[in-house]
Amino acid sequence: MKLLIAIVNNEDSAVVASALTKEKFTVTKLSTTGGFLMVGNTTFLIGTDDNRVDLAKSIIQKHCMTRKHTVNTSESLGRGFDDGALASEVTVGGAMVFVLGVEESEKY
Ligand code: 2BA
Numbered sequence: 337m338k339l340l341i342a343i344v345n346n347e348d349s350a351v352v353a354s355a356l357t358k359e360k361f362t363v364t365k366l367s368t369t370g371g372f373l374m375v376g377n378t379t380f381l382i383g384t385d386d387n388r389v390d391l392a393k394s395i396i397q398k399h400c401m402t403r404k405h406t407v408n409t410s411e412s413l414g415r416g417f418d419d420g421a422l423a424s425e426v427t428v429g430g431a432m433v434f435v436l437g438v439e440e441s442e443k444y
Contacts, residue, residue: 337383337384337385337386337437337438337441338383338384338385338386338389338435338436338437338438339381339382339383339435339436339437339438340380340381340382340383340384340389340392340393340433340434340435340436341379341380341381341433341434341436342379342380342382342392342396342431342432342433342434343368343370343377343378343379343429343431343432343433344377344378344379344380344396344400344429344431345377345378345400345401345403345428345429345431346376346377346378347401347403348378348399348400348401348429348431349365349378349380351399352378352380352395352396352399352400352431353365353380355395355398355399356380356382356392356395356396359391359392359395361382361384361388361392361395362382362383362384363380363381363382364380364381364382365378365379365380366378366379366380366381370428372426373405373407373426373428375405377429380396383438383441389435393433393435396431396433397430397431400429400430400431401429401430402427402428402429402430403427403428403429404425404426404427404428405425405426405427405428406424406425407424407425407426
């Protein structure tokens, strides 16, 4: 069994959750915050059999878009007030997906 941790843009999260559950994945959706931009994103926890990992990844990839984000002064806290980083543009996602091995999974 594997645990996927998928960090996606808030704007894609509803369609990703819907597409995953439609394919019978069980997901937990967490409200999270990126440490660089300090803006909200969504983290999915997806526990699944090894042979379904590629399907989950392809669903996430299909529904997550890359976006440009202009960084402004009020979002500088996460970068330690680094003046050089202000008013710059970064490319955010698609999605960031980590795949972890699960030693044990039990439901009570
Ligand atoms: P944030 O940390 O808010 O990062 C937003 C975007 O800012 C990143 O997009 C990247 O383009 C840029 N960025 C992040 N850290 C940077 C740095 N130290 N220097 C310069 N630019 C930087 P993505 O790479 O698509 O990441 C989107 C979100 O996914 C991140 O939001 C974070 O919440 C998460 N994430 C990405 N990689 C991660 C990792 N290795 N570990 C944990 N979380 C990660």
